[in-house]
Amino acid sequence: MIKRKRIRQKGxxxxxxxxxxxxxxxxxxxxxELAMQSPGFPKRxxxxxxxxxxxxxxxxxxxxxxxxxxxxxxxxxxxxxxxK
Numbered sequence: 001m002i003k004r005k006r007i008r009q010k011g012x013x014x015x016x017x018x019x020x021x022x023x024x025x026x027x028x029x030x031x032x033e034l035a036m037q038s039p040g041f042p043k044r045x046x047x048x049x050x051x052x053x054x055x056x057x058x059x060x061x062x063x064x065x066x067x068x069x070x071x072x073x074x075x076x077x078x079x080x081x082x083x084k
Contacts, residue, residue, distance in 0.1 A: 001046050005034050018078045022052045022060055027083040030062065036078055045073060049083060 013035050022028060030048045032041055050064035053072065060080065062073045 001043055002032055002034060011035060013078065020077050020080070020082075022055075022077065022080065022082070024052055024054060026052045028052055028060075028062060028080045029083055030064075030073070030075060030079060031081050033078045036076070041079070042073075 013033070017033075027049060028051070030045050030050070032043070032046050045064070048064045050062045050073075053061040053063050055061075056074060059074050059076050062075050062080070064071055064073060
């Protein structure tokens, strides 16, 4: 689990990551951005991978598998990274 940022990255929010777009069916990793205060962000979802199902407002619905169950999370794009 990420607890702090590197010294050169502290306080910075990359605008390109804030406004990034994803297509449906694309694979993404959930990586928590520590500079954004997200009170409802579950810490145990850090590092999980899943697929983008749809866009809802400015956030995305991500489907992940938690053991044998399929779960859906609504995550802002700043907390997502594209997997190639």
